[in-house]
Every structure is written in structure tokens, then in C-alpha cells.
Amino acid sequence: DYVTEAKPGDEAVVTPGGTLFIDGGSLMYLIGSRMDWKEDDFAAGFVFENPNAKGSCGCGESFTV
Known part of the structure; x- marks a missing residue:
């Protein structure tokens, strides 16, 4: 939100x-998470790296703990 x-x-x-x-x-x-802003030719948005995540999507925008 x-x-x-x-x-x-x-x-x-x-x-x-x-x-x-x-x-x-x-x-x-x-x-322990890291959040970064990534931009390329096709998209821009936040990418999350969470050491507690048990799974994540390929783009790095969502994860499960």
C-alpha cells in the first residue's frame, strides 16, 4: 500500500x-533482507533478496517464508 x-x-x-x-x-x-531497484530495457522495479525465503518468483518481486 x-x-x-x-x-x-x-x-x-x-x-x-x-x-x-x-x-x-x-x-x-x-x-536480513536486501531491497534494490533494478531497471532494464523492459521493466523497472524493486528486487528483494531475503535469506529467510523458502521460494521466490523468477523476477525477484515476491517470495515466501
């Missing part, structure tokens, strides 16, 4: 490109 400010219990990750808010319930699943 798109939000402009954190709710109680949310974590704010501030980067030069903007601020990312993670809800408290999802935070434990993202510990």
Missing part, C-alpha cells in the same frame, strides 16, 4: 530515494 507516514509499530527506512514504511507484522519476515 502507498502511505505517507508511519503508523504506530511501523518501521521507517530512510534512503536517498525516499522513505519506506514496513508494518510491524511484516518486519520479522524481512530481517
